[in-house]
Amino acid sequence: MELQNYIAKNGIPLEIEKGKQVFAQGELCDYVYLVKSGLLKAFYITADGKETIKSFIQAGTIIGSLNAAHCKVPSTFSLEALSRSELVQVPFYELLALSKKSISISQEFIQILLSLSLKKERREYELLTLSATERFENLCKDQPELVKKLTQNDIAKYLGITPVALSRIKHQ
């Protein structure tokens, strides 16, 4: 909580309207964001122009392009609001510097990274071993409230299939 409090107190508040982007794929972005309210999606645009969704971000989450922030390279994905969202922005290096001075902050950092790894591991597992139908069933079971807020377009892009395929799956 110490870390979240720090961000909430020292960060710059942002308001992102529905459909607007926080940062875009290809840009440098070494900030980290705490989501206070709203709903966002992190997504890739592939070489042939198709969109696939990496994750949905709900209130209470800390999000940012670790890659971009940590390695000083352009972000591989974009972050866009699906509904009006309130964020608080803080430079990544500021948190890293903070963690160098306080054991409790660095412990919190470790916990956040651990749970991030677990989330990614779960997703990797599902992509690797489950069919689109099973992934859809899991999503509906695990996050029914989230599913209600999403369009089928976005659900499909998250599952890694087309909206047409998702419609077929739903109809059977």
Place this chain on the structure above:
Amino acid sequence: MELQNYIAKNGIPLEIEKGKQVFAQGELCDYVYLVKSGLLKAFYITADGKETIKSFIQAGTIIGSLNAAHCKVPSTFSLEALSRSELVQVPFYELLALSKKSISISQEFIQILLSLSLKKERREYELLTLSATERFENLCKDQPELVKKLTQNDIAKYLGITPVALSRIKHQ
């Protein structure tokens, strides 16, 4: 390096013969392993008995089921030697405890977790946006030496396709 040195000095050395497992899916395993030599695979067995490979682990890597260790739950995957491997074993909580006492260790911990996240992100990206053919090409380009050491069976299971499909891809 401090962390690796600690493990090397204080851990229990293990020798795993080709084909033998370090730990198995479903078991509790709250150790972390430093690989000194050899090659291993981390893999899932799905409900219908199929194997999919999560990752290959080469010398110099630290590996373990973070999930199992951190949350005290059974591991979701198995770790098996593809060739005779030398590991050093250390309890995960011991490293965590160490990181609570030393800022430099916790910084190193953070760096390891960050790079783990980046690896997983890359894999997630490939599974989500690339075809099997493209994933195979990437693997051959990025890790040619590794590819040489693997059977097509294992490469296929890593790519998320069958050996038959990989054979077809190679032949065109």
Place this chain on the structure above:
DNA sequence: GTGGGGCATTAACCTATGTTAAAAATCACA
């Protein structure tokens, strides 16, 4: 209310990958 834009569904056809099985190649080592 009307018209336009995006979303969801449906259908027809196409392609990649799975499945099964058999043949061919390679390896392991007695």
Place this chain on the structure above:
DNA sequence: TGTGATTTTTAACATAGGTTAATGCCCCAC
């Protein structure tokens, strides 16, 4: 060096999901 075991290839067929396009729906701006 020969023989069995394992890996790889090939083939024939089945299925999931992609592509394109048409249709209907809903929402919202005017």
